[in-house]
Structure formats: C-alpha cells, structure tokens
Amino acid sequence: MASNRPVPEAPFIPAQREPETFGYGSYQAEEGPWEEWNPTEESVAPVRGRHRVAKQRGGFARSSTVLGVGVMAAVGAGGMASANTGKPPVSLSLPDLPSVGSLFGDDSADHSADHQPAEAATATLSTVGVTTAAGEDGADAGEALRNRIMAQAEQQQGQAESKATAAAVAAAEKQSADAAAQAEKEAAAKAAAAKEKAEAAAEKKAEEERLAKLAEQYTLPTSSYTITSTFGQAGGMWSSGHHTGLDFAAPTGTLIKAVHSGTITEAGWAGSYGYRTILTLDDGTELWFCHQSSISVSVGQKVTTGEVIGRVGATGNVTGPHVHMEVHPGGQPTGIDPMAWLRDKGLTP
Incomplete structure (x- = not known):
C-alpha cells in the first residue's frame, strides 16, 4: 500500500x-489554533478485512x-x-x-x-x-x-x-x-x-279481745280477798304433803260466786274440805269451792256467771276463814293450778 x-x-x-x-463567554487560548493533521502510514493502521472507521x-x-x-x-x-x-x-x-x-x-x-x-x-x-x-x-x-x-x-x-x-x-x-x-x-x-311485729300485735290484740269476752263470761269467786296459799305449795298441814288449790282469804260470810255458767253436781259436807260445792262447766271441767260456812245451791241446779252459790267459812281442816278453789279438767281426780286457769280466762287473781 x-x-x-x-x-x-x-x-x-x-x-x-x-x-x-x-x-x-470568551475565547480560550488553550483551545487552539491546532495544526492541520495529515495522516501518514505510520499514524494510520493498515485496514484489513472489512472497512473500519x-x-x-x-x-x-x-x-x-x-x-x-x-x-x-x-x-x-x-x-x-x-x-x-x-x-x-x-x-x-x-x-x-x-x-x-x-x-x-x-x-x-x-x-x-x-x-x-x-x-x-x-x-x-x-x-x-x-x-x-x-x-x-x-x-x-x-x-x-x-x-x-x-x-x-x-x-x-x-x-x-x-x-x-x-x-x-x-x-x-x-x-x-x-x-x-x-x-x-x-x-x-x-x-x-x-x-312479724304486726302479726304479734294482732295476736296480742286478738288475745286481749278474747280475754275481754271471757272476762265478761268468767269472774273471780269472791271479792275483798287475800291470796294466802298457792297451788303446789309444800307443808305438813295438807295430807298430800302439798297444797292442791288456791286459797282466797276473806271474812266469814263473804259471798261466793259462780265463776262461770254451769250445773251444780255436788253440794254438802266433804270431810277435811268442810262444806263443798262442785260446779261442772259445759266442757266437763269441775270447779271445787270448799270450807264454806253455808251453801246456797242444790245438786242439778244451773247457775250463771256471778250467781251466789255460798259464803266464806272455816269448816274442815283450816287455820282461818277462806274459800279453797280447785280445778279438775274433765272431772279427773288430780287438779291443775287454778291461778293459771283463771288467767287463761282473762282473770287476774
């Protein structure tokens, strides 16, 4: 080539x-002028094969x-x-x-x-x-x-x-x-x-009313009295060894009244009880009134509440004039406390 x-x-x-x-903004000295470049054989590589740029x-x-x-x-x-x-x-x-x-x-x-x-x-x-x-x-x-x-x-x-x-x-x-x-x-x-309080009050009131009605139907056996002996009291003066009733001491001749209406089933002498009257109520309860100085009723007689049946005396085994009262429910030989029975009927001895 x-x-x-x-x-x-x-x-x-x-x-x-x-x-x-x-x-x-201005001309730069380092940018030129440049010399014209003329390629030579030494500066240009030989072209082989296809054309290269x-x-x-x-x-x-x-x-x-x-x-x-x-x-x-x-x-x-x-x-x-x-x-x-x-x-x-x-x-x-x-x-x-x-x-x-x-x-x-x-x-x-x-x-x-x-x-x-x-x-x-x-x-x-x-x-x-x-x-x-x-x-x-x-x-x-x-x-x-x-x-x-x-x-x-x-x-x-x-x-x-x-x-x-x-x-x-x-x-x-x-x-x-x-x-x-x-x-x-x-x-x-x-x-x-x-x-409960109201019921108790009502019961109390009812009981009071009942006792008031009973009090109208029941009464104490005598007046102007003194309680000298109570039920069950012990002592040698009583043959059983204890007192079997309730004693109302009063002057001789004081009236004895029927506690409740009923029938006279006994009236007469009863040994240590002296002159005694037995009043039988309609429910069978027997009321004994003893040591009377006299009897004013007879057997079979019907009496009402408060009617006179005798007088206070000192007959029988006694230490002084009084009326001895006993309560025998159903006619049984052994009696109960007369104080409690009377209170149950609205009475206060």
Missing part, C-alpha cells in the same frame, strides 16, 4: 475565531460515552431504589447541562474542556437518579411506617381504653346489682320484721 508523502509545512498563522457564547478523537465521542455512563448510573440508581422500596421507578428528566452544547461542537475543541462538563453531567445525573429516587422513596417509606406505627398505637390505646371502660361499667353494674340486692334483702328483712 502506497504511503502519502509529507505535506510541506504551512506557515503558522494564528487563527481568528469568533468568541463562543455557548459554554464560555478510525477512533475519533473529537469531544463528541468522549462526551457521548460519559453521557451514556451517567444515564446508566442514574437508571441503575433508580432501579436500585425501586427494588429496595418496592415502588414503581421514578421517571427521570435530563437537566439542562452546560456541556450539552459542546457535544455537537467543533471537533477541534479541547479534550480537557469536554471532559470536565462530562464529569459534571455524570455526577449530576447520578445524583439526580440516586438522591431523588432514594431520598423521596425513603422519606415516603419512613413517613408511611411512622403513620402505620402511630395508627397501631392509637388503635391499641383505643382498645385498652375500651376494655378499661367496659371493665369499669361491668364493675359499676355489679356494684349496683349487689347494692340493689342488699337493699332488697334489707327491705325484705324489714318487711318480714314489720310483718
């Missing part, structure tokens, strides 16, 4: 250039490479942010960089001048890709996490307050129910006590 002959050197003439307004040394190739690297870095950073945060990738917009115009400028521009804006573009694009995507996504993720934590805390606090309120309401209801039950129990007890 033939080689070109060297070209005669051209005289050095400083180039006259118009100052560029894009990128720099020699690597250009202009600023456009290097700037394009730097721009591609910056775009790849920005896109890679955006992808990493999207992969880390799980959110859709953020759209990128290329900023208006000062070195963009130099990409389409003259090939005779200085490589150092093209290299500096390309690095700035790379740094700017990488910063935009990483900072914008990662920063905004991180801030959004942090804010979302914070909001979720605050929402969960508020929900848990609300649940705790609801449980506390429910427990307080349940305790208040239980306390109210217990108080109501206690009040009801106390009211029932008071009502039962009042009822």
Whole structure:
C-alpha cells in the first residue's frame, strides 16, 4: 500500500475565531489554533478485512460515552431504589447541562474542556437518579411506617381504653346489682320484721279481745280477798304433803260466786274440805269451792256467771276463814293450778 508523502509545512498563522457564547463567554487560548493533521502510514493502521472507521478523537465521542455512563448510573440508581422500596421507578428528566452544547461542537475543541462538563453531567445525573429516587422513596417509606406505627398505637390505646371502660361499667353494674340486692334483702328483712311485729300485735290484740269476752263470761269467786296459799305449795298441814288449790282469804260470810255458767253436781259436807260445792262447766271441767260456812245451791241446779252459790267459812281442816278453789279438767281426780286457769280466762287473781 502506497504511503502519502509529507505535506510541506504551512506557515503558522494564528487563527481568528469568533468568541463562543455557548459554554464560555470568551475565547480560550488553550483551545487552539491546532495544526492541520495529515495522516501518514505510520499514524494510520493498515485496514484489513472489512472497512473500519478510525477512533475519533473529537469531544463528541468522549462526551457521548460519559453521557451514556451517567444515564446508566442514574437508571441503575433508580432501579436500585425501586427494588429496595418496592415502588414503581421514578421517571427521570435530563437537566439542562452546560456541556450539552459542546457535544455537537467543533471537533477541534479541547479534550480537557469536554471532559470536565462530562464529569459534571455524570455526577449530576447520578445524583439526580440516586438522591431523588432514594431520598423521596425513603422519606415516603419512613413517613408511611411512622403513620402505620402511630395508627397501631392509637388503635391499641383505643382498645385498652375500651376494655378499661367496659371493665369499669361491668364493675359499676355489679356494684349496683349487689347494692340493689342488699337493699332488697334489707327491705325484705324489714318487711318480714314489720310483718312479724304486726302479726304479734294482732295476736296480742286478738288475745286481749278474747280475754275481754271471757272476762265478761268468767269472774273471780269472791271479792275483798287475800291470796294466802298457792297451788303446789309444800307443808305438813295438807295430807298430800302439798297444797292442791288456791286459797282466797276473806271474812266469814263473804259471798261466793259462780265463776262461770254451769250445773251444780255436788253440794254438802266433804270431810277435811268442810262444806263443798262442785260446779261442772259445759266442757266437763269441775270447779271445787270448799270450807264454806253455808251453801246456797242444790245438786242439778244451773247457775250463771256471778250467781251466789255460798259464803266464806272455816269448816274442815283450816287455820282461818277462806274459800279453797280447785280445778279438775274433765272431772279427773288430780287438779291443775287454778291461778293459771283463771288467767287463761282473762282473770287476774
């Protein structure tokens, strides 16, 4: 392959250039003028096979490479942010960089001048890709996490307050129910006590009314008397060893009255009892009146309450004038306490 002959050197003439307004405001001395480059056999590699284009040394190739690297870095950073945060990738917009115009400028521009804006573009694009995507996504993720934590805390606090309120309401209801039950129990007890008291009062009143009616039907055997001996009193004066009746001491001749209406079943002398009168009531109870000085009735005679049947005396085994009264229910030989029987009839000896 033939080689070109060297070209005669051209005289050095400083180039006259118009100052560029894009990128720099004035002419830069380090940008030229440049010598005309004439390729030779030593500077041009032989072409083998298919045609190859020699690597250009202009600023456009290097700037394009730097721009591609910056775009790849920005896109890679955006992808990493999207992969880390799980959110859709953020759209990128290329900023208006000062070195963009130099990409389409003259090939005779200085490589150092093209290299500096390309690095700035790379740094700017990488910063935009990483900072914008990662920063905004991180801030959004942090804010979302914070909001979720605050929402969960508020929900848990609300649940705790609801449980506390429910427990307080349940305790208040239980306390109210217990108080109501206690009040009801106390009211029932008071009502039962009042009822019992009222029943007792009613029974007492009924008994008083009954005794009043009986008192109208019964009477004491004599008046102006003194109780000298009671039922069951022990002593040698009585043949049985104890007193079998109730003694009403009164002056001789004091009237003896029928305690209740009935029939005279005996009237006469009875040994140690002296003159005795037996009054049998309708229920079969026998009333004995002993030691009389005289008898005013006869056997078979019917008498009414308060009718005179005899007089007080001192006949039989006595120490002084009195009427000895005995009560024999059903006519049985053994008598009962006359004091209790008279009180049961509403009388108070």
